[in-house]
Amino acid sequence: MTDRKIERGQRLSPTLLIGGTIVAAIVLVAVVSFFWTPWSTIHTDVNYPAAGPGTAGHFLGTDTRGRDIASLLMAGSRTTLYVGILAVGIAAVIGTPLGILAGMVRRGPAELLMRVTDLMLAFPALLLALVFATIWGSSLTTAMTAIGVASIPSFIRVVRSGTVVVMTTDYVQAARVAGRRRFAIAARHVLPNVMGLVIVQVSVSYAIAIxxxxxxxxxxxxxxxxxxxxxRMLYENSAALTYAPVILIWPGLAIALAVLGFNLLGDGLRDRLDPRLAGR
Structure with missing residues (x-):
């Protein structure tokens, strides 16, 4: 019994535990912010602009407009989750089936798809976002759509590499000999076996989207x-860097923690889901 408990404890890596805890905390704060924040995010305390932590009931202080920083951070976590869901959702929904297709066919159209993918990887995501903003106007949805489109090649390459490995297995060869159609093989054998790669890529891409x-x-x-x-908190309060730098520390710290959390979660999931790393 003791050996089994030790073995189970070893399976849950510190990286996965820390990353999962940070991500869970962000999700919890976002959910709570829908129902409660210390102050309204549009309330401006004109008597205490750029106030320090603890001033006039503002736990983390106020920004240059007198808005409560803690409330803005809580509400900002919703935006963080939204941009990740939108950008990563676009990339995963489009990139996963294309990656499976490229790995199963590997000739003709698939080769053309991979060359287009290489070209897209050479195109900076932020530059694509600027192009989208010029055409359709600047907005959060437009920006994240551009980031999602720019992230599609990463999913295609990752899923394709996993698909190529799955296609060489005995059970897939047996399914092909039995006359199963490619769509059935992809749905029944390939997709379940590459989902681990997709989950890890989702976590990493989430951090990039943030x-x-x-x-x-x-x-x-x-x-x-x-x-x-x-x-936007960094953008609106950048002038306060010289006289109230603490205003910029809070959103900067929140971004750093969110990126760290999703990156650690991705590393932990990779170690847990990749059979080649299971015995490490």
């Missing part, structure tokens, strides 16, 4: 003035 949203909001191309966003 950074991209922060960068675009800092440039004024992401969240609008009425939307709470950690990146």
């Amino acid at each position: 950074l991209a949203e922060a960068a675009l909001s800092y440039l004024g191309l992401g969240a609008g003035p009425t939307t709470a966003s950690w990146g």
